[in-house]
Amino acid sequence: MSNQVQKLNAVALTDIETFNAKTDANIEKLNGKTFLGLTAGTWSDSGHNLTTGRSRAWAAGATRSSMIIGNGQNTSITTIEYYNGSANASVQAGKNPSQAWGTSNGGGVQTDCIKAGGFNSDASNASQDDSEVWNGSSWSNNTTVGYNWENGQGAGATSNAFTVWGGYTSQSGQSVVTAREWNGSSWSNDTAAPAPFYAAGSGADNNNSVIVNAGYYNDNATSASSSFGSADKCWYYNGSGWSNTSEGSSSSGGVYSSFGGGVTFGQTFGSAGNTYLTGDSGATFSSGGSVATGLDISSSNPYASGGATGGNRCGNSNVDGGTLGGDYAAAEGNNAGAILNFDR
Numbered sequence: 001m002s003n004q005v006q007k008l009n010a011v012a013l014t015d016i017e018t019f020n021a022k023t024d025a026n027i028e029k030l031n032g033k034t035f036l037g038l039t040a041g042t043w044s045d046s047g048h049n050l051t052t053g054r055s056r057a058w059a060a061g062a063t064r065s066s067m068i069i070g071n072g073q074n075t076s077i078t079t080i081e082y083y084n085g086s087a088n089a090s091v092q093a094g095k096n097p098s099q100a101w102g103t104s105n106g107g108g109v110q111t112d113c114i115k116a117g118g119f120n121s122d123a124s125n126a127s128q129d130d131s132e133v134w135n136g137s138s139w140s141n142n143t144t145v146g147y148n149w150e151n152g153q154g155a156g157a158t159s160n161a162f163t164v165w166g167g168y169t170s171q172s173g174q175s176v177v178t179a180r181e182w183n184g185s186s187w188s189n190d191t192a193a194p195a196p197f198y199a200a201g202s203g204a205d206n207n208n209s210v211i212v213n214a215g216y217y218n219d220n221a222t223s224a225s226s227s228f229g230s231a232d233k234c235w236y237y238n239g240s241g242w243s244n245t246s247e248g249s250s251s252s253g254g255v256y257s258s259f260g261g262g263v264t265f266g267q268t269f270g271s272a273g274n275t276y277l278t279g280d281s282g283a284t285f286s287s288g289g290s291v292a293t294g295l296d297i298s299s300s301n302p303y304a305s306g307g308a309t310g311g312n313r314c315g316n317s318n319v320d321g322g323t324l325g326g327d328y329a330a331a332e333g334n335n336a337g338a339i340l341n342f343d344r
Contacts, residue, residue: 038319038344041266041275041288045295046322046339050089051081053337055327056151058106059307060113064259064322064341068110068134069306073102073327075122080134082110083324083339097139099130105154106307107162107207111136114159114182117167119150127170131182133159146187147178153197153212155204155262160184163207165237168198168216174224175216181207194235194242195219196228201258201267201308205316208239209262211282214252214269230254234282236262250276250285257291257305257323259342261316266342268323275342277318288318291340303327319344 054072061067065085071077078100083089101118108114116131127148133141145164152167163181168174175196180187193212200215213234218225232252236245251269258267265282268275268291275288305326321342 040286041277041318041342041344043273043275043289043291043293043295044341044343046085046341048083048085048088048339050083050325050337050339051091052077052079054306054325055303055336056103057306057325058104058115058118059324060106060108060110060115061307062109064320066110067307067324068106068113069324070097070106070115071100071102071104071118072325073121073303075100075102075120089324089339095138097132097134098142099128099132101128101130101150103151103304105152105164105167107154107156107204108134108159109157112159114156114162116145116154116162116164116182117149117152119170125170127168131187135159143187145180145182146189147176147180149176149178149198151198153193153200153202153210155202155207155210156182157204157206161207163190163210165190165193165212166197166200169224172224172226174226175218175228176224177222191237191241194244195233196221196223196225198228199255199304201255203258203260203262203265203267203316205261205263208237210237211235211245211262211265211278212237213250213258213265213267213282214255234278234285236281245280245282246284249282250278255304255308256326258308259321259323260318264317264319266318266321279318288342288344291323291342295340318342 056073059069067083070080078096081089104118106115119125127150129145149167154164156162165179177193179190181190197217204210217231218228230252234246256268273290273292276285277288306324
């Protein structure tokens with residue numbers, strides 16, 4: 001299967017730009033055989049589950065077979081779990097983070113990650129500004145980020161190079177453009193978001209290659225805004241600035257899941273579970289089918305799965321993505337624990 005080939009001459013397929021002087025998009029034959037390219041993709045049930053069903057949780061991981069997921073939409077979910085692709089996810093006993101907020105942002109990998117922000121359901125759902133770093137055995141660097149937010153966008157390949165953008169601040173009732181970067185020892189200002197946005201989907205190779213798609217915006221505002229609505233907009237951050245790569249090419253409305261990197265990315269929307277794919281940072285999108293097909297997933301209000309708004313989870317491509325938990329299936333109930341795979 002094409003999705004099992006990961007490297008060619010020790011180079012990751014996602015990093016190969018040319019072959020015999022032809023760009024990857026123009027390779028027609030290999031060893032005399034026609035190259036047909038990737039399929040639109042298919043969702044399947046991995047047969048594995050989280051120990052605790054979660055929606056609006058944070059997650060991080062370099063591949064879908066090496067993930068960490070934690071907390072969720074209320075403070076009764078205090079634990080973190082590891083998922084390694086071959087069996088049900090396992091709770092890391094006695095390793096709970098200090099804060100158990102919902103809709104936090106996460107970035108990094110399973111044994112080197114950071115989580116930040118979120119809302120505290122025990123304090124009238126107030127937005128938070130806490131952050132914590134996980135080194136594979138314990139949590140540390142319990143520091144404040146510099147602003148209160150929930151459901152923003154986060155990206156980072158490691159715990160010491162992580163950025164958060166935007167989000168919603170319940171204390172003011174506004175979405176914001178604030179950006180803060182963590183370098184391993186302190187937080188500082190970074191390039192602001194292009195518009196006040198929250199509850200979007202995002203993918204990232206690192207915190208200098210980030211895609212943000214759909215969600216809720218006010219693209220006429222340059223600072224905090226209490227006026228926002230669902231929008232079909234895609235933005236790409238290259239480490240120094242943002243560009244609006246497309247509008248109207250995927251879908252607007254509630255984001256259920258997202259996976260992949262800043263260039264090669266996939267995202268699933270709403271009760272229909274429609275998936276859209278891009279290989280050019282959101283300039284164009286194509287259909288990736290529906291997560292609902294054959295999986296008994298149907299809901300009028302599917303809340304985000306683990307990591308939907310955190311960068312660098314399930315790898316940096318849309319070839320073999322997935323989603324962990326969520327709040328989406330009549331058969332699963334609220335805070336579902338199913339782990340689903342997407343393959344091309």
